[in-house]
Amino acid sequence: MMEIPSIFTPVDWSFAFYEGLNQHQDSTSRDKTYAELGCGNGWISIALAEKLSPLKVYGLDINPRAIKIAWINLYLNALDDNGLPVYDREGKTLLDRVEFHESDLLSYCIDNKIELDCIVGCIPQILNPNPEAISKIMTENSSEKFLYSLSNYCALQGFFEDQFGLGLIARAVEEGRAVIKPMGIMIFNIGGRPGQGVCERLFLRRGFHISKLWQTKIMQAADTDISALVEIEQNSPHPFEFFMDLVGDQSVSARTAQAYMKSGGRVSHALSVYSCQLHKPIQVPSHFLYICKLSNTVMEVVLIQMIVR
Numbered sequence: 339m340m341e342i343p344s345i346f347t348p349v350d351w352s353f354a355f356y357e358g359l360n361q362h363q364d365s366t367s368r369d370k371t372y373a374e375l376g377c378g379n380g381w382i383s384i385a386l387a388e389k390l391s392p393l394k395v396y397g398l399d400i401n402p403r404a405i406k407i408a409w410i411n412l413y414l415n416a417l418d419d420n421g422l423p424v425y426d427r428e429g430k431t432l433l434d435r436v437e438f439h440e441s442d443l444l445s446y447c448i449d450n451k452i453e454l455d456c457i458v459g460c461i462p463q464i465l466n467p468n469p470e471a472i473s474k475i476m477t478e479n480s481s482e483k484f485l486y487s488l489s490n491y492c493a494l495q496g497f498f499e500d501q502f503g504l505g506l507i508a509r510a511v512e513e514g515r516a517v518i519k520p521m522g523i524m525i526f527n528i529g530g531r532p533g534q535g536v537c538e539r540l541f542l543r544r545g546f547h548i549s550k551l552w553q554t555k556i557m558q559a560a561d562t563d564i565s566a567l568v569e570i571e572q573n574s575p576h577p578f579e580f581f582m583d584l585v586g587d588q589s590v591s592a593r594t595a596q597a598y599m600k601s602g603g604r605v606s607h608a609l610s611v612y613s614c615q616l617h618k619p620i621q622v623p624s625h626f627l628y629i630c631k632l633s634n635t636v637m638e639v640v641l642i643q644m645i646v647r
């Protein structure tokens with residue numbers, strides 16, 4: 339796989355996600371259409387296509403250079419040493435099964451009216467400590483530093499979950515509801531820093547039921563600034579959940595974690611892979627068209643009533 343400095347290099351965070359994806363048993367993947375949000379260098383989309391032989395995997399990323407590298411990686415894997423296509427048992431090549439597109443979350447699929455059976459995503463969950471940086475116009479010629487920052491940080495998205503850094507995931511779930519088939523599945527990598535309850539409610543309050551495919555602990559990336567989480571803690575009663583090193587179940591706050599990291603220590607956090615499916619596949623999308631005009635609180639009450647019923 340080719341990598342360049344302006345795109346994310348797969349680390350523990352991505353490998354744990356792939357481990358979680360492997361726990362999802364889908365015996366009928368052959369005729370299915372997948373989308374991967376935040377595909378980076380494309381390795382997960384390519385691995386899914388090789389393993390599941392789906393109809394199509396759309397690898398999507400907002401970073402234009404990631405999409406270029408993902409296409410190069412696709413060709414490197416689809417062709418043999420002589421540059422000839424490698425055919426699978428169905429007489430197809432990886433080039434038939436995978437496409438990469440520049441896309442803000444699912445905008446490519448929404449614009450092209452592509453219905454999906456499965457949406458998977460490993461996307462940022464920390465607010466950018468420098469909000470002005472992320473409002474810059476993005477082009478292929480943007481600086482390496484700026485493009486790389488898209489791997490770790492997101493901007494405010496206008497959702498309740500922004501306060502926990504999960505706004506981008508919340509928007510992905512809402513967009514997913516517009517393009518997922520009724521029995522479709524979404525699978526997300528969720529860092530446990532805001533606590534399990536907050537993470538799970540993000541899906542429940544949008545009409546999805548969830549199952550946890552995988553849970554582990556990973557080290558907090560040393561190159562990610564967690565000061566946005568410390569600031570949230572200062573302004574709310576909500577503590578985040580970090581752990582000192584990889585051992586121990588006693589969580590510490592983002593403030594303590596940041597101080598520990600500054601003094602040379604390493605901290606970890608929980609990482610879970612959740613799969614989610616619409617609780618009532620026919621009713622929820624149509625009800626949502628109606629209730630999305632209501633306030634967040636009213637919407638949550640209506641949804642909880644639908645789930646309870």
Ligand SMILES: C[S@@+](CC[C@H](N)C(=O)[O-])C[C@H]1O[C@@H](n2cnc3c(N)ncnc32)[C@H](O)[C@@H]1O
Nearest residue numbers: 346348352376377378399400401442443488489
């Ligand atoms: C943590 S990296 C994961 C990359 C890849 N899936 C992997 O595991 O190696 C997150 C990716 O999400 C992308 N990203 C960030 N915001 C996005 C958005 N709004 N829409 C699509 N992709 C986004 C970043 O450019 C980055 O490639």
